[in-house]
Amino acid sequence: MLDYMLDQLRQLEEEAMAALEAVEDRDALAAWYRRYVGKRGTPSSRALREERAGYDARGRDASQPLPLTQLVHAVEDLPKEDRPAFGQAANKLKAKFEAAHGAWDQTLYQAEMERELEHGALDVTLPGRPAGPGHLHITTQTLRQIYDIFAEMGFQVYEAPEVETDELNFGLLNMPPHHPARDMWDTFWASDEVLLRTHTSPGQMRAMRERCPEPIRVILPGKCYRYEQVTARSEHQFYQVEGLAVGHNIRMTDLIGTLTQFARRFYGPERRVRIRGSYFPFTEPSIEVDMDCILCHGRGCRVCKYSGWLEIAGAGMVHPVVLQNGGYDPDEWSGFAFGPGVERPAMLKYRIDDIRLFYGNDLRFLRQF
Ligand code: PHE
Numbered sequence: 001m002l003d004y005m006l007d008q009l010r011q012l013e014e015e016a017m018a019a020l021e022a023v024e025d026r027d028a029l030a031a032w033y034r035r036y037v038g039k040r041g042t043p044s045s046r047a048l049r050e051e052r053a054g055y056d057a058r059g060r061d062a063s064q065p066l067p068l069t070q071l072v073h074a075v076e077d078l079p080k081e082d083r084p085a086f087g088q089a090a091n092k093l094k095a096k097f098e099a100a101h102g103a104w105d106q107t108l109y110q111a112e113m114e115r116e117l118e119h120g121a122l123d124v125t126l127p128g129r130p131a132g133p134g135h136l137h138i139t140t141q142t143l144r145q146i147y148d149i150f151a152e153m154g155f156q157v158y159e160a161p162e163v164e165t166d167e168l169n170f171g172l173l174n175m176p177p178h179h180p181a182r183d184m185w186d187t188f189w190a191s192d193e194v195l196l197r198t199h200t201s202p203g204q205m206r207a208m209r210e211r212c213p214e215p216i217r218v219i220l221p222g223k224c225y226r227y228e229q230v231t232a233r234s235e236h237q238f239y240q241v242e243g244l245a246v247g248h249n250i251r252m253t254d255l256i257g258t259l260t261q262f263a264r265r266f267y268g269p270e271r272r273v274r275i276r277g278s279y280f281p282f283t284e285p286s287i288e289v290d291m292d293c294i295l296c297h298g299r300g301c302r303v304c305k306y307s308g309w310l311e312i313a314g315a316g317m318v319h320p321v322v323l324q325n326g327g328y329d330p331d332e333w334s335g336f337a338f339g340p341g342v343e344r345p346a347m348l349k350y351r352i353d354d355i356r357l358f359y360g361n362d363l364r365f366l367r368q369f
Contacts, residue, residue: 002082009089012036012065020100026108037097038069068094138369139239139358142346143221146241149265150219153258158218160203166193168202172325173282181281186227196225200242201282204337207244208326215247232354239342246328246335255315255336263291263312267349274309283316283337294348313340
């Protein structure tokens with residue numbers, strides 16, 4: 001009986017190793033494994049019983065050896081003293097099959113990779129798609145024009161954070177809690193104390209506290225946020241360029257002269273400027289600066305709503321309280337501040353009729369500038 005069983009193992013080995021030579025792909029290899037080693041995993045006892053029944057039905061001298069796992073189950077047919085010898089032989093064969101299977105699997109995998117590399121559609125010598133050169137966003141271009149104009153007048157660029165405290169955005173700018181002027185600026189709040197700045201004016205306080213007691217001439221460009229219905233004219237995010245001058249004997253005429261110069265350099269040398277009284281808590285007096293409409297030159301058209309004038313900035317003389325909060329004695333120092341936007345001037349200059357286009361990321365729009 002033992003001899004017969006060992007013979008079965010030998011026969012299985014011979015047949016399996018010969019069959020392996022003919023295996024040419026990984027599907028066939030899996031089939032080979034099922035045929036000669038057997039199903040993977042531990043068979044249930046029911047499956048085992050069925051296998052046994054099949055084995056018995058085929059008879060002991062069937063010419064085709066059973067898969068190894070089934071042969072192993074036949075160990076129960078052997079007398080106790082013969083079982084170890086058979087078990088060892090079967091285990092050795094199992095190890096041999098597993099090793100042969102593993103090695104062949106590797107070989108097939110290699111061959112498959114090589115075939116793919118040879119015949120694959122990837123031609124690494126084809127020229128790639130060139131990355132189109134980018135260019136500056138219209139807002140950045142406009143900002144740089146503004147920097148240049150103010151640089152000629154001696155203004156440095158001063159950067160301040162977009163995330164501000166209630167105190168800097170409002171309180172120190174002469175708007176204590178519950179001041180009604182706060183209603184002009186609502187924004188996105190991170191907490192009761194921290195918000196996205198509604199204007200670049202808090203940068204005035206930062207510049208003053210840093211530069212005091214030096215005289216100041218800076219512009220503060222940057223993104224501002226407001227809780228705002230988005231329309232063709234209003235976005236909830238936009239840029240401003242704050243201007244601040246602090247010194248001795250700085251007067252309203254200096255402010256008007258500075259903004260007139262800006263309007264003429266940015267929009268054209270023929271521009272005229274007018275001022276109207278206005279109100280901001282952090283300037284006193286406060287003004288609104290208009291220039292004659294660049295489309296109709298003051299005759300009246302759709303762009304200027306038939307008034308002949310376009311608003312370019314809120315401005316004013318720095319409020320004494322604000323000077324004091326910044327560290328400057330208002331009896332000795334004076335200053336002016338102004339705060340034009342960036343997108344709206346660009347809209348006027350380039351005849352853009354919808355502010356939403358600036359941050360819509362549509363390349364058909366962006367590529368025009
Ligand atoms: N911060 C004001 C606004 O956002 C503009 C402004 C700036 C007014 C500086 C006066 C002085 O509307």
